[in-house]
Amino acid sequence: MSHRPVANPPGNSPGRLLAFFHSFLDLLHLPRAFWFIQAVFLLDNMAYFGVLTLMATYLSTDMAWGDTPAHWAVGIFTGMVTLFMLGVGSYAEGFGLRRALIFALFISIGGRALYSYAYEVPGAFKAIMAVFFSLVIMAVAAGIIQPVCYSGVKQYTDEKTNAMGYGLLYALMNLGIVFVGAISAWVRPGVDRLIANDLNLERPLDTLLVPLARTKESGVQAVNLVCAGISMIAFLFFILTMTRRAESAKTRPDTAEQNRAAATESIATRLYKYFAGGPFTNARFVFFIFMLLPVRTLFAHQWLTMPQYILRAYPQGISDYMEWLVNWINPLIIFVGVPIVTALTKHVHVYRMMMIGTLVSAVPIFLLVPGPNLGMLIAYFVVFSIGECLWSARFYEYTSEIAPPGRIAQYMGLANIPWLLAKTTTGFYSGYVLATYCPQNVLPEAQNQTGGMWILYGCIAMTTPLGLWAARKWVMRGLQMKQE
Numbered sequence: 001m002s003h004r005p006v007a008n009p010p011g012n013s014p015g016r017l018l019a020f021f022h023s024f025l026d027l028l029h030l031p032r033a034f035w036f037i038q039a040v041f042l043l044d045n046m047a048y049f050g051v052l053t054l055m056a057t058y059l060s061t062d063m064a065w066g067d068t069p070a071h072w073a074v075g076i077f078t079g080m081v082t083l084f085m086l087g088v089g090s091y092a093e094g095f096g097l098r099r100a101l102i103f104a105l106f107i108s109i110g111g112r113a114l115y116s117y118a119y120e121v122p123g124a125f126k127a128i129m130a131v132f133f134s135l136v137i138m139a140v141a142a143g144i145i146q147p148v149c150y151s152g153v154k155q156y157t158d159e160k161t162n163a164m165g166y167g168l169l170y171a172l173m174n175l176g177i178v179f180v181g182a183i184s185a186w187v188r189p190g191v192d193r194l195i196a197n198d199l200n201l202e203r204p205l206d207t208l209l210v211p212l213a214r215t216k217e218s219g220v221q222a223v224n225l226v227c228a229g230i231s232m233i234a235f236l237f238f239i240l241t242m243t244r245r246a247e248s249a250k251t252r253p254d255t256a257e258q259n260r261a262a263a264t265e266s267i268a269t270r271l272y273k274y275f276a277g278g279p280f281t282n283a284r285f286v287f288f289i290f291m292l293l294p295v296r297t298l299f300a301h302q303w304l305t306m307p308q309y310i311l312r313a314y315p316q317g318i319s320d321y322m323e324w325l326v327n328w329i330n331p332l333i334i335f336v337g338v339p340i341v342t343a344l345t346k347h348v349h350v351y352r353m354m355m356i357g358t359l360v361s362a363v364p365i366f367l368l369v370p371g372p373n374l375g376m377l378i379a380y381f382v383v384f385s386i387g388e389c390l391w392s393a394r395f396y397e398y399t400s401e402i403a404p405p406g407r408i409a410q411y412m413g414l415a416n417i418p419w420l421l422a423k424t425t426t427g428f429y430s431g432y433v434l435a436t437y438c439p440q441n442v443l444p445e446a447q448n449q450t451g452g453m454w455i456l457y458g459c460i461a462m463t464t465p466l467g468l469w470a471a472r473k474w475v476m477r478g479l480q481m482k483q484e
Contacts, residue, residue: 031249034156034165036242038172040101041149043234044108045176047227048142050184051112052078052303053326054220056431057311060440062119062218063131067440068431071304075427077135078300082420084143097152098247104144105235111137112228116221155250167339174331180227181327187212187226188219189320195219284475288351289415291471292395295358295464296422298365298384301457302326304430312438313372313447325381333385334392341389350394351476355468357391360384362461368454372447433457 055077059070115134121127149169157165190206194213201207212222303326310322345353364383367376395415437453468475 030161030165031156031246031251033242033246033249034153036238036246037097037101037149037152037156038168040105040234040238041145041169042172042176042179043230043237044105044142044145045173046180046183047108047112047230047234048138049177049327050180050227050230051115051138051224053181053184053307053323054188054223056304057308058220058224059131060308060431062220063127066431067308067435071427071429071431071434073131073135073427074304075300075424075430077139078303078427079420079424080136080139081142082416082423084140085147086416086420088140088143096247097148097155098242098244100144100148101152101242102235102239104141104148105231105238107137108141108145109228109231109235111135111141112224112231116224116228119217119221158251170338171335174335177327177331180230181323183226184223184327185321185323187223188323191216191219191222284477286414287471288354288468288475290418291467292354292358292464293418293422294467295362295461296419297426298361298457298461299388300423300426301430302330304427305434305453305457308434308440309438309450309453310377312440312442313444313450314374315444318374319444325377329378329381330385330388333382334388337386337389338392342394345390345394349476351468351472353394354391355465355472357387357389357394358461358468359387359465360390361387362458362465365454365458365461369451369458371451372444 052074055074056067056070059065059073060067063070065073111134114130115138118127118130118134121130150166153165153169186205187209190203190209191213193202194200194206194209195217199210199213201210209222212225216222216225306326307322310325311319361384364380364387367380367383370376433453433456437449437451438447
């Protein structure tokens with residue numbers, strides 16, 4: 001037997017450091033199509049979140065709908081996106097990755113263009129219908145792009161690189177939010193400033209915004225048009241780079257297209273198999289995932305309430321940089337924090353992490369109760385994001401782990417239903433609450449009732465950690481996670 005010493009045993013620090021770098025280097029050997037998908041996902045999320053962040057403001061102010069109808073529309077739109085992901089996205093995958101993404105990117109251009117010019121449609125009813133159709137088109141496109149891109153990562157990676165592939169996709173989504181936040185924070189106040197000053201230039205970069213100021217009536221409308229342009233760039237990039245030859249270089253071909261062609265069972269039979277004996281029969285699991293609905297409403301407030309709250313309750317020197325607060329702090333912390341927190345807490349029981357994480361996410365909302373304060377606002381975003389790092393990734397890990405073989409998609413679909421409900425139902429009351437506690441056309445220094453809004457939302461969110469704690473013994477008896 002050889003007694004030659006090993007230079008770098010697998011468990012020591014140099015070995016782990018080398019493995020860390022190899023995790024990134026291995027990505028360089030993946031097919032080109034993998035990188036095309038990553039780039040398209042980045043661009044599409046820039047356009048999606050650029051529009052979503054200002055959607056309530058656009059519909060409430062530019063379309064003159066008022067807060068309550070505007071928030072209803074945003075809630076329904078985001079709910080449709082999740083719903084289409086569960087249905088249309090998986091169906092579109094059966095037509096092949098390249099064709100599905102080309103179709104989705106193409107209709108996203110039309111949807112965002114129609115949305116950008118809906119305020120010019122003559123007649124109130126026609127304008128409402130234009131917005132409705134544009135939202136449906138954008139929801140269908142988003143519902144196809146995300147699941148198909150995740151499927152693409154699986155097809156162009158292997159068992160060695162798939163975890164990094166998914167991690168990169170999630171990271172680029174958050175970086176896309178950061179990028180479009182920077183663009184929006186420049187375009188929106190810049191165009192408003194040019195319009196107010198009759199196109200007189202105050203800053204050197206204002207020259208680039210003059211065409212938008214000539215054709216649009218507000219900075220929000222200009223951002224919408226810019227996002228439509230980003231969708232156009234994504235479409236042209238993908239159609240020029242993702243050739244059939246590039247698409248065919250798959251490391252793990254997916255059988256979705258063949259399965260669609262070979263499917264012979266009726267819809268009724270497939271629905272019966274989907275529900276019978278699935279996660280819906282597990283009372284503990286159903287309670288577990290639906291108990292997360294209240295704290296998930298805080299995520300919906302990131303685009304339903306926060307943008308308009310900052311624009312209305314803070315002075316212009318702060319509100320002009322609203323996108324920096326809404327679109328920078330949380331994505332950057334998630335991008336850095338999720339891998340670190342997951343590595344540090346992977347041996348902690350997932351249910352315990354859910355109780356701790358949801359509590360950390362819910363408590364900081366009470367920092368906003370005393371009234372508008374920039375320091376407290378930043379503190380809220382930071383602590384809330386840390387809470388998200390603690391529980392969000394572990395939740396989906398747990399869901400996939402307990403799913404029986406061949407039913408992962410079904411369990412993941414059910415796990416997304418509370419998120420669908422949270423996004424939709426929050427929009428039904430958030431507009432009324434905002435109009436009551438933080439009304440439009442009131443000077444920032446007179447916005448002295450906003451604390452009531454955050455007390456209400458904090459009490460709703462706190463029901464999640466309290467409910468999880470109260471039912472911990474019953475739920476944990478039936479939710480045992482696989483141990484390596």
